[in-house]
Amino acid sequence: MSTQSVVTAVRVIEAVSESQPVGLSDLARTLDASKATVLRVLNTLAELRWVQQSELAKLWSLTPHAYAVAVRSGPMSSLRDIAIGHMNTLQLATTETVHLAIPDGDILILAERLDTPHVLRAFLPLGSKIPLHASATGIAFLAASEDSFIAEYLASALDSVTERTLTDRDVLLAEISAVRARGYSINEEGLSSGITSLGAAILGPGGDPLGSVSVSGPSSRIVPERYTEYGQAVHAAARSIGRSAAQAGTRL
Template identity: 60%
Template sequence: MSTQSVVTAIRVLEAVSDNQPAGLSELSREVDVPKATVLRMLRTLGELGWVAQSEAQAGKWVLTNHAFAVASRGSSGSVIRDAAMGPLNALQLDTTETVHLAVPDRGYMLIIERLDTPHVLRAFLPLGSRLPMHASSTGIAYLSAADDAFVDEYLAGQLEALTPQTVVDAAQLRVMIADTRARGYSINEQGLSTGITSIGVPLLGSGGVAAGSISISGPSSRIVPAKYQEYGEAAAGTALEISRALGAFSTKAY
């Protein structure tokens, strides 16, 4: 396989990940190559166990469990997940709301773990979801711990509105980031999904460098302003425990 074919195959794989379940026409537009080429790449990736046709939607393609397993092994995400699982379980039991664990992925936050609430009405993000940083509590939390150069570069890019409440003004986002740093947790009221409110806190890795974030998410009817401080402080305590396990011996205030 030529270098260009490898590049195209990887782009197709990424397009499936971003749009799954994804159809042939959609993938062809996404990677800007002919359908015949995309189909050939899909068949090759399918033979290798990376993608498969969706059982629920004919003609659509999805990533396989093999793809997720390979991506997880040896990654920084797996180290963070290992350190986080115990504290996150305790946080979920304490709050009874959905808890997410996310790591940065090229301007997005990648959901690598989710602990579900027993409530029927709940926040739900599939594992592997990529959330725009400006539109998510995990993203704003991460930006609050990131260095200024990273924040400047991110805010200079195109900021898409996912709901009517998504903040896309760079100046407003800077205020949100500063507020998050000051109080120790982010608050996202329906900026990612209508009817869902989330509280986020950053995770620090070795040397106090931003490594990821966690969030408590649920219906806005349950996560009301009176709960923000309680949940924010609970998430901050959990994040501090995880960060210590990751080697972040920092005096940075949560």
């Protein structure tokens, strides 16, 4: 296989991941490639169990095999393995959904999710890309980052995800300062309408953020009266994960 073929295959996987389930025409348009070329790559990836096509709608999506390969590799796997026990303790204490997110450039990737037993709950698919300014995990990650990283991030466009996403730079900077003071972030419906989350950064031995953990649930249950209790629980879980990561020698 030529280098260009490998590049095309990776771009197809990334495009499917971004928009799944997605049709051939939309993929070809996104990649600025012919439908024949994209279909050829999709068929090869399907043979290798990386993508699959729905029978009725003929839409393409990644397979569980593709996700399994991702979570077995690198930082997502190592931090997830270390964090899962602490996440379980946090989930039992709060009875709400717990998320673990790790950095990928200027976004976070959802690496693990423990669901609440409640019928009404927060939900994000594993592997979701999470904007830093729109999420509890992201704002906590920003608060734990160097000022130079924050300045660089704020220089980019802060797109709205919901009507309550923090897109004003001064407001976001004020929230970052508040997070640094209290130890956890509060995100009221900035990522998903009707969902409130509290997050804390997982710090490495040098103080750099390795990722973030959060508690998320309907705003009708996660009310201001519970912010301190849940925020302190999230902060404690993040510290415990960081200590365990340091003991395991995790480097992300």
